[in-house]
Structures are given as C-alpha cells and as structure tokens.
Amino acid sequence: MRDEPRTGDETTVLLAALQSHRDVMLWKLEGLSEEEQRRPLVPSGTNLLGLVKHLANAEYGWFCETFGRPTEPLTDISEDPEADMRAAPGETTQEVVDFYRRSWAATDASVRELGLDATGTSYAGATVSMRWVLVHMVEDTVRHAGHADILRELVDGGTGHHVPRG
Numbered sequence: 001m002r003d004e005p006r007t008g009d010e011t012t013v014l015l016a017a018l019q020s021h022r023d024v025m026l027w028k029l030e031g032l033s034e035e036e037q038r039r040p041l042v043p044s045g046t047n048l049l050g051l052v053k054h055l056a057n058a059e060y061g062w063f064c065e066t067f068g069r070p071t072e073p074l075t076d077i078s079e080d081p082e083a084d085m086r087a088a089p090g091e092t093t094q095e096v097v098d099f100y101r102r103s104w105a106a107t108d109a110s111v112r113e114l115g116l117d118a119t120g121t122s123y124a125g126a127t128v129s130m131r132w133v134l135v136h137m138v139e140d141t142v143r144h145a146g147h148a149d150i151l152r153e154l155v156d157g158g159t160g161h162h163v164p165r166g
Contacts, residue, residue, distance in 0.1 A: 011116060014134045015108060020162070021141040022104060025052050026097060027163045028148040032155060034093055038086075041154045048151050049096055050085040051144045056100040057084040058140060062133045063107040066120035072102065107137070 004016045028048055029037050037049040057074050064071035075084035087096055116131040145161070152158045 010131075011111060014138060015111060018107075018134070018138050018141060019104070021138070021145045022055075022100070023163050024145045024161065025055060025141065025148055026100070028145075028152045028158075029093065029097070031158075032152075036155050037093055039155065041151055045082070046085065046147060046151065048148055048155070049087045049093060051148055051151075052100050053087055053091075053096045054084045055141055055144055056096070056103040059100075059103040059107045059137060061123065062137055063103075063110040063130075066122055066128060066133060067110055067114055067118060067130070068120065069106070069110055071106065072099070 004020055005013055029052065032048070034049075038047050040047050053075070060071040060074055063069070065074075075088075077083050087093075111130060111134060114130055116129065116134065118130040119127050120130070120133075122128050149159070149161055
C-alpha cells in the first residue's frame with residue numbers, strides 16, 4: 001500500500017486513491033501463471049487478467065477519448081461488448097500490464113494538464129467534467145479490485161485488499 005496523502009489538493013488526493021487501487025490490480029496477478037490469470041472462475045467468465053485489460057481500456061477511453069486526447073487503439077467492443085474483459089489469444093500478461101501502465105501515464109497527464117474543471121463528451125454523448133470522470137474511475141477501479149480479491153482467493157486462497165508494505 002502506498003502512503004496516500006491525507007491532505008493536499010483534490011487532484012493529488014484523487015490520483016493517489018486511483019493509483020493505490022491500480023497497484024492492487026497488478027498485485028493480484030503476481031505469482032500466478034498465465035493460465036491462472038485467465039481462468040474464468042464465475043459464470044460471467046470474469047478473470048483477473050481481463051479485469052486489468054478492461055481497466056486499461058476504460059482509463060484510455062474516459063481520460064483520452066472523452067477529452068479529445070490521443071489514445072492507443074482500444075479493444076473493439078462493437079461486436080462483443082465484453083471483449084475488453086478478456087485477453088485475446090496470443091496477448092500476454094506482460095502486454096496487458098504494459099498497456100495498463102501506459103493508460104495510467106495518459107490518464108495522469110490528462111488530469112494534470114487539463115484540470116478537474118475541464119469538460120468533455122463521453123462515449124454516450126453526455127458532457128462530463130474531468131472531476132466526475134476521475135471519481136468515476138476511482139469507483140470503477142475499486143469495484144474491480146473487489147472482484148479481483150474474490151477471484152484471487154478462488155485461484156489460490158490469496159487474500160488481502162492492499163499491497164503489503166515491503
């Protein structure tokens with residue numbers, strides 16, 4: 001667990017909260033084989049690596065596409081709305097993790113360069129503020145970190161909701 005700021009400006013506090021749970025998402029992959037990371041353990045097919053890929057796509061979408069900033073090619077969900085929840089055949093854990101880390105850099109730059117009061121247009125056509133998007137992404141990441149807690153426990157009994165200090 002990172003030492004999150006308990007005081008400070010809104011941007012710093014919100015980005016630190018997001019980063020704390022981004023770190024959890026990657027920690028939940030540690031020590032598992034590729035097969036274990038991809039193993040669907042619930043009827044929906046949700047798996048650890050797919051959650052990470054989904055969050056990478058979500059960060060790029062919300063923080064880049066919404067605000068007209070450059071993004072990497074995102075997973076095409078036009079034919080399959082759940083395609084971003086699975087690693088594609090041949091797509092490695094390292095590729096997904098690297099994609100996620102690059103999305104962090106793009107997100108953080110977008111937030112810092114545009115500011116919380118910037119507005120953009122969501123994929124659904126709604127006008128949204130950067131502040132709303134950042135809070136939404138914290139919520140989404142925390143939600144999926146909870147899913148990852150359960151999936152990791154089902155894979156190997158591993159528990160914990162924060163990266164241990166080391």
